[in-house]
Amino acid sequence: MYGRERPGPRKVLLTGWFSFREGEATAGDVLALRRVEEVLRGAGMAYDVVWSPGFRPEALHFDDVRPGDYSHLVFVCxxxxxxxxxxxxxxxxxxVRIAVGTSVIDPDGAAVxxxxxxLARDAPGTAPSEDLAAxxxxxxxxxxxxxxxxDGQREYGEQSRHGQVARGVTRWLAGKDCARLxxxxxxxxxxxxxxxxxAQVQSVLARLDLVVTDRLDGLVLALRVGTPVLAVDPVAGGAKVTAQARACGWPALLAAEGLDARRLDRWWDWCLTSGRVAARQLRDVFREGRVADGADRLVEVLATRG
Structure with missing residues (x-):
């Protein structure tokens, strides 16, 4: 214990590395914060959370805080x-300043x-406790x-829209509540x-809920393992991605010229619902070899033309 505690918090200010302009927000930090918030709400204690303006521009930042409004400051994780x-x-x-769920490196340092x-999770000479995120x-x-x-395939020359498509898709994806790989x-x-x-690529694709791609490989390899695909053809007028989607009978396809959030959202919703069944059905079609492909025709050509 350092100094003297005062009873009865009037209002608590929750801070952490997620609060600093030059800090960072990790998933563990934010989950630890959620645990502390849960406990404070259960105890009926009022609190505010300070966020880095780089991470949450719309939230409360240190520049907005009036220190006199708070009786206690808690540093989390x-x-x-x-x-x-x-x-x-x-x-x-x-x-009253309290640190909880933190790591102590130098017990004599001014920060400590x-x-x-x-209330450390680990510190020299003390038994560790479970991380708050748990x-x-x-x-x-x-x-x-x-x-x-x-970002580009030079063989398509002036028809290439690869950069434009990548920027549009990633900007849209940044606003979706999903885990992106x-x-x-x-x-x-x-x-x-x-x-x-x-096999290593397919092992990853098989464990996903959805693939978003502008590549033929991404389309075919994901469908091969039964994972739905939202495909965008990055070539003006359509090229191999469009051709392959048609060959496979896969409907979730957008042209570079028709790329917008509304269309992306529509196919996103379809892929995560009906598209799951459609992708598994197409996987079975591939496995059963119901339709002849180029390799089948190659044997015929080799046999006839020697």
Whole structure:
């Protein structure tokens, strides 16, 4: 304990590394915050949360805070070190300052000793406690979406709209409540970021709820494992992505010229509902080989033309 506590919080200001302009918000930090909010609400205590303007521009920021409005300041999660944490003690000297769910590296550092109480998750000489994120309120699962895009394929020359499509799709995706995974179908046996075999790529695609792509590979490989695809043809007038969607009988396709949020939203909704069944049905068609492909015709050509 450092200093003397005052009873009865009037209003609590919740802060953390997610509050600083130069800080960052991790999923663990925000879940730890949710756990603290849950406990304060259950106790009937009033509080505000300070967010970084870079992360949540519309929320309460330190520049908006009037220190005198608060009796207590709570710092949630993360390591207790550095000038940004130390500044809290100078800016809120009248507040009872408490750190909770934090890591203590230097118990004698000013960032640590400035708090009246430190309820650490780990600190030298003390037994560790579970991270606050472990008991944060549960939230419904969000769709897991693989994103397979290319910025350009020079062979299409002036017809290429790859950059335009990538910017439009990613801007739209940023507003969707989903877990996004940027994926690449290119194989590499040396770069650990990339898959080394088609089976590795397919193992990822099979576990997704949806793939958003402007690539033929993304379309075919996802459908091959029964994952619905929202495809955009990045070539003006349509090219191989459009041709392949038609060959497969896959309807969730947009042209580069028709790319807008309304159409994307429509196919997004379809892919996550009816499209799930359609993709599995198409996967079965592929597996059963009901339609002849180029390899089948190749055998005929080789046999007849020697």
């Amino acid at each position: 993360g390591p207790l070190h550095g000038p940004q944490v130390e500044e809290l003690h100078r800016r809120f000297p009248h507040c 000793t400035g708090f009246h109480r430190v 008991r944060a309120p549960a939230a419904p699962a969000r769709p897991v979406v693989g994103v397979i895009l290319t 940027e994926l690449e179908t290119r194989l590499d046996t040396h770069d650990w970021h990339l898959s080394a075999t088609p």
